[in-house]
Amino acid sequence: MAFIASSSLSLPKVLLILNYTRSLYPGILLGIFLIAFITFGIINSPHDGDKITVHSMQGPGGRPLPTRRKSNNQIKEAVSTKDFSPRAKTAFAILTSGVILTFVLNGVATLIQVITYRSVDWWPGQSAILFIVGSFFCWGIVFISVIDTTPSPTWVHILTWSFALPFELVILGSALDIYTQPHNEPTVGDQLGGELRNDITAWEVFEVIVYFIRVIIILGLIILYTALKIAARKTRDTSSTPDETTQPLLGGTDASPRSNGHANGHTYGATHGSTPHSKEQPDAWAKPTETPIVTWYAYLKGFAVLLPYLWPRKSLKLQALALSCFCLMAAQRAINLLVPIYSGKITDALSGEDGNGIRAPWIIITLYILFRWLQGGQGILGAARSILWVPVEQYSYRAISTAAFEHVHSLSAEFHTGKRTGELISALNKGSAINSFLEMVTFNVGPMIFDLVVAIVYLTYKFDIYLALVVAIVTFLYIYVTIRLAAWRVTLRRNYTTADREMEAVKNDSLHSWDTVKYFNAEAYEFDRYRDSIKTMQGFEFFVEITLALMNTVQGTLFMVALLSVSFIEAFQVAKGYQSVGNFVTLLIYMAQLQAPLNFFGTFYRAIQNNLINAERMLELFKEQPNVTDKPTATDLQDCQGDIVFDHVNFSYDKRQPALKDFSFHCAPGTTTALVGESGGGKTTVMRLLFRYYNPTTGQIRIDNHDVSDITIDSLRRNIGVVPQDCNMFNESILYNLRYANQNATDEQIYSACRAASIHDRILQFADGYETKVGERGVKLSGGERQRVAIARTILKDPKITLLDEATAALDTETEEKIQDALRTLAKGRTMLIIAHRLSTIVEADQILVLSGGTVVERGTHSDLIELNGKYARMWRKQSRAQKAAVEADMLRKQAQRTEEAAGIDSASVSEEEMERVKGKRGGSGSGKGHKRVNFSQSSLGRTPAWNMSIDGGRPEGHP
Structure with a gap:
């Protein structure tokens, strides 16, 4: 300022500096802010170090999978360490609004002067209007970013303020230099052509004071930001606990009791310091309970991971079709500009304002109709693009849906045991949402933004900067209001989508379990449950529709204000002879064309938002990563012999309760090992670990002396056959x-x-x-x-290894004997691992393991365990009594039938009475003395002689 005031520059040169500075100031400042803001978003998006990753994880086709981000609590804690306190943020917001207020004062003062000195055509010049309106617009964006973003303010704002300060100083210095020496008042078309002033006027004093206040406020913003940052750094350097005096002006620090300075590395984001009773991990694929906290760049980058599935990189034909669609889209952009231009030419020709007299412009009209025929989504170019895009769209849907389907099948058992099938199917059906999102961004939102940029440039070139400025400001306000209102509605949209998904889940689950519904006569309950889910969904839908109508009204009002402003400006210029009537028609048609994409922007944004919300679930599905995967060095299992070793294996589904504890056994090739014990003892877990549904926590599982973790899962499972207890088909x-x-x-x-x-x-x-x-x-x-x-x-x-999980539990005795013969044939030369509750089916096993609480409490052959007289022997005696009772019950039923035939009495009542008598006998002393005895033989698989068993449940003769 002092340099300019004391310089020897002439008044016209100083005025030229002032005009150029004021004209360039808004654009340069806005450009710096936007570039810095975008850079900040990219730099501060979650990096690999901030994510919870599973190394070397790839999706179908070897493509990388999205990785889990930090939990919302972790992100909130990380943001709180960088953000200012609410009081400090309020101070920054007030100071920034003060800067905006100074531009309002400049604008009001200018408007009053224009009205007051209208008789002498007083006008501050285009640069002054551009400076006031453009700077107000630019600082309004900065203010919005201060109050809307977290953390804020950041180095983006300090950079913007630092660039604004020298511009403001030059403007203040130039104004003082002009106003403090003799100068002419500005008039329309001539900045130095009005009344001569020998000293500074009251209006100019007011303007300089406003300039000075703005400089002081901007300087205050820079000083306040710098001081708080220095104070925060000193606080972190001197103590891990923030001082009470500095805490109100500073945000959260690393001393938060839930933050220890580094990201939690647990796959499921469990917090540090959790109690022993806290849940180790959430349910598989649990729905988020709160809105995700991510930056815009991180959000888009998350979906960018899906792009390799959508671009037809292996098909040159599809790539050529996609490029053709892009070329047609570019041609549509040119047509959109030519249509209003030729409308104006037709008007000028018919009115004679083109200088060639009144005439009928046949060629121009023909070209205009041709352009209209080609224009828009209903035109030839739009139809051609839609047809050419169909194969690309089908490929994209096929690729993303197949990839999601393959990914679900690649997930570990813990995901499948915790999922809700109806909700999973609903998410898999959202592949079209991602495809629609990309298509809408590519062919609707992208061209719309391009058209708006072209409109600003064209209006500036064809008309003047005022129209371009109005379009730019209203476009920004339109988009910002749309986004803000849509953000307000996003919770409603998310709740509506969740309720709709829940409705689908209820319907699928109910239909999937139709037999259970009928078993318990629960049809009415299911009808009410489904009806309630529909009511919940419709309740959210009601508010979604109301807020949609409100948003449409606000959008329409904003555009009408813009149309009114540009129409007034252009009508004034036509009336003054600066523009032709054809240009006015061109402007109206062009604004109408801009209104269409802007009106659709609300629709596009809602559709994109809806597609993103739907696609979020599929993206979350992609982020689910299997815990059981092949090592990079894993090799195929060749020539499996079936030698199985469990070496001190420990495993738990949940750390609060172990499933296996120091579990060890050896199953030699070609032998049979049986696992028995109470339910929950760990029998099925052994099979799941062997089949690599899960990995052991500690210990080793070896096949043919190879650690199963060193063997590819596919080759391991090729050599294992499973007969499950519940066979799904x-x-x-x-x-x-x-x-x-x-x-x-x-x-x-x-x-x-x-x-x-x-x-x-x-x-x-x-x-x-x-x-x-x-x-x-x-x-x-x-x-x-x-x-x-x-x-x-x-x-x-x-297979070389066969796992039988209660394979004969649902068979009758006769069929069981046939199956046992088949299994005996199957077992030759193969390793068998059998889970059995019916002990008669495993008496021939080479080894029987009795499990209790995840450990082996007894082991040996059937004879060894009977002689041991432990847990297995007690289980054997209980089953023997049950089988003997079944034999006698069958005998009593036959006797009742014979009695009924002879005496005509009720067989059922006799049978029950007789059975009660038998039960009374079974409750006797157990010595067998004086009681009826029946012969009971083992299953035909038994290797020991049949024993003569007493009905009362006495021990086998000759055994303890």
């Missing part, structure tokens, strides 16, 4: 379900496997034989039939 034919075990199996091989499983003859009795549909999960088959099909599938797979 596809709703296809029996032949399809059988061939599922071996896709290359011949029909004769399938028949042989079914004969070995004693199911072949039963299948032939069905009306459609092997083509019989089994229903959902195989419900059309009985439990025994399903288990025999499962056994046949395992026989068809021909």
Whole structure:
């Protein structure tokens, strides 16, 4: 300021400096702020070090998967350490609003002067108007960022303020230099052509004072920011606990009791210092309970991970179609500019204002109609683009849906045991949402923004800066209001989407469990539950529609204000002879064209927001990562012999309760090991660990002296066959379900496997034989039939290791004997691991392990464990009594039938009475003396002689 005031520059040169500075100031300041703001968003987006990652994790096709971010609490704590306190933020907001107020004062003073000195055509010049309006707009954006972003203010703001200060000093110095020496008042078209002034006027004094106040406020912003940052740094350097005197002006510090200065590395984001009773991890794929806290860049980057699935990089044809669509889109942009221009030319030609007299412009009209034919989404170019984009869109949907489907199948068992199938299916159906999002951004929002930028440039070139400034300001306000109102509605939209998904989940779960509904006569309950879920969804939908109408009203009002402003300006210029009537028509048509995309921006933004909310669930699904994966150095298991070793294995589904504790055993190749014990003892866990559904916490599991973690999961599971207790089947034919075990199996091989499983003859009795549909999960088959099909599938797979989980639990005695013969054949040369509750089925096992509480409490052969007279022997005696009771009950029923035939009395009442008598006998001393005895033999699989057992449950003769 002092330099300019004391310089020897002439008045016209000083005025030129002032005009250039005021004209460039808003644009330069806005550009600096936007570039810094975008850079800040990119720099401060979560980096790999801030994420909870699983190393070397890849999705289908080897593409990288999104990684889990920090939890919301962690992000809030991290932000609180960088942000200012609410009191300090309020101070910054007040000072920034003070800067905006100074521009308002400048504008009001200018407007009053224009009205007061209208008779002498007083006008401050275009640069002054641009400076006031543009700076007000620019500082308004800075103010919005201060109150809307977190953390704020940041180095983005201090950089903006630091650049604004020298501009303001130059403007203040130039104004003083002009006003303090003789000068002419500015008039329309001539800044030095008005009345001569020998000294500074009251209006100029007011203007200089406002300039000076603005400089002081900006300087105060810089000083306050610097002082608080220095104070915060000193506080962190001197103490880990913030001083009470500095705490009100500073944000949170690293001394937060829940923050220890580094990110939590647990896969599921468990907080540090959790109590022993805290849950180790949330339920699999749990829905977030709060809105995610991420930066705009991190949000978009999350979806950018899905781009490799959507771009047809392996198809040159599809790439050529996509590029053709982009070229057509560019042509549409040019057509949008030509249509209003040719409308103005037609008007000028018909009115004679083009200098060629009144005439009919046939060629111009023809071109205008041609451009209209090509223009818009309903035009030829739009239709061609839509047709060409269909194969690309289909590829994108196919790729993302298939990738999500493959990814779900690649997830570990803990995900599948905790998921809700209905909600999962709903999320998988959202593949089109991501595709729609990308298409809308590419072909709707992107072109709209391009059209707005072109409009500002064209209006500046064709008309003047005032129209461009009005369009720029209103466009920003329109977009900002739309985003703010949409952000206000996002919770409602999210709740509506969640309620809609919950409604779908209720419907799917109910229909999926239809048999359970009928077992408990719960149809009315399910109807009410579904009806309530619809009411909840519609309640959120009601408020969504109301807020939508409000947003449309606000948007329309803003654009009408813009249209009114530009129409007044252009009408004045036409009346003064500065512009032609054709230009006025061009302006109106062009503004109408801009209104369409702006009106649709609300629709686009809502649709994009809706698609993003829908796609968020699929993106979260992609972020779910399997815990059981192949090591990079894993090798295939070749020539499996079936040697199994569990070496001091510990495992827990939840740290609060171990499932296996120091569990060890060895199963030699070709031998059979049985696992028995009470429910929850860890038997099924052993099979799950062996099949690598889970990894052990500590210890080793070895196959043929290879750690299973060093073997590829696929090769390990190829050598293991499983006969589960509950056999799920596809709703296809029996032949399809059988061939599922071996896709290359011949029909004769399938028949042989079914004969070995004693199911072949039963299948032939069905009306459609092997083509019989089994229903959902195989419900059309009985439990025994399903288990025999499962056994046949395992026989068809021909594995070296076979896992049987209560494989004969649902079979009758006669069928069980046939299955045992088949399993004995299957066991030859193979390693068998059997879970059994019916002990009669495992008496031939080479080794029996008795599990309790996740540990082996007894081990040995059947004879060894009976002689041990421990837990296994007690289980054997209990089952023996139950089997003897069943034998006698059968005998009593037959006797009751004979008595009924002879005497005509109720067999059921006799049977119950007789059974009560038998129960009374079983409650005796157990010595067997004086009681009726029946002969009871073991299953045909037993290797020891049959024993003569007493009805009262006495011990086997010859055994303790």
